[in-house]
Amino acid sequence: MFQAGCVEAFARSWVVRGFAPTTVRGYTSLLVRVLGRFDCPVWAVEAEDVDEMLHALAVAGLAAGTRRQYLQMLRAFHTFVAQRYAIQVRALFGIPVGGGGLDRFNRVRHAGDDAVVGPPPGRERLQAFFSFVRSQVAVASDYRAAARDYAMLRTPYLSAVRVSELVRLDRADVYPQLGPAGKLHVRFGKAANTSGPRPRWAPMLEGLEKILAWYLEDVRPLFPATPALFCDEDGQALKTGAVRDRLARLLDLEGVGWDERFTPHVLRRACATHQYERGMDLIAVQQLLGHRHIASTMAYVKPSQRFVEDAWQRATDSVVRVLAG
DSSP states (O other): OHHHHHHHHHHHHHHHTTOOHHHHHHHHHHHHHHHTTOSSOGGGOOHHHHHHHHHHHHHTTOOHHHHHHHHHHHHHHHHHHHHHHHHHHHHHHSOOOOOTTOOTTSOOOOGGGSSOOSOOOOHHHHHHHHHHHHHHHHHOSSHHHHHHHHHHHHHHHHHOOOHHHHTTOBGGGEETTSTTTOEEEETTOOOSTTSOOOOEEEEOOTTHHHHHHHIIIIIGGGSOSOSBSSBOTTSOBOOHHHHHHHHHHHHHHHTOOGGGOOOHHHHHHHHHHHHHHTTOOHHHHHHHHTOSSHHHHHHHOOOOTTHHHHHHHHHHHHHHHHHHO
16 A cells, blocks of 8 residues: 555654654554544545544543644644655546645644633532442443443542553552552653653542442452453453543433533543642642642642632631631
8 A cells, every 4th residue: 555655654754863763653653543543545635534533532532632643643744745755646546645634724733722721520510420320330231340430430530640640550559558548659650751750649539448449349359360450351451542432431321411521631630620629728739630830730720610709708707707706
């Protein structure tokens, strides 16, 4: 296939330019995933095809930064083909290498430009969702998978771990004896640039230690005996895409509207926001999230519209109690 040869040449160009082998493998894997989104070669991709890809990625819960990487790779490969192989493409297929479906309406934008900036779902909304998920455990045809999903999805909401960190937790990373209610050892915390994994201890909040104790005692033994905390039927650690898919399936079963849907990453944001609303210091929230800079934490914490009024009411009630003596 002509496009396969173009892919190989594109990968060789990274090697020639001195990219590290791990970078070349990562870029090649991303390029394969991008091209797999289309039923035609890159020179035949239309704007509508790119729009459909972006919509599918957004529905699947991929973060804005990840969608941007898909667009960057598509643009880079299309530019490479246009500059190196435009004459051959026209001779072989009779198609001029045009814009590759990338126009000013779907051009690459910074991840923050279209990231969700509003408040995450409220505490009541998530309580209703988790109550629904818990009710499904009792009636599910696959009890162990349903029970695993319940414990798995409660974990980012009650510890603020990232989904990429969640899937790399082992059973040995659960330390119920540490702190007031136990901690999770996040050995593969997200790193800054190329600094390597940044490990941290994530506290288990609001009863998560009881949920994981039940899961480890009653549910995890139903899966193969492997190190992974949350695994598939073969005992292999779940992938991030599988976590997103499981959450999306449960939201489908719940039957809520699009405005009430959310992703695993939103559960992490909800944890930070709800703990802040309950009175946790912003510096403590920063430590909870594993952020190096407080500015990153401030972007995560999005209190509800009633937060200011509720805070004012609490302060007023406190003053009244003091004056009443």
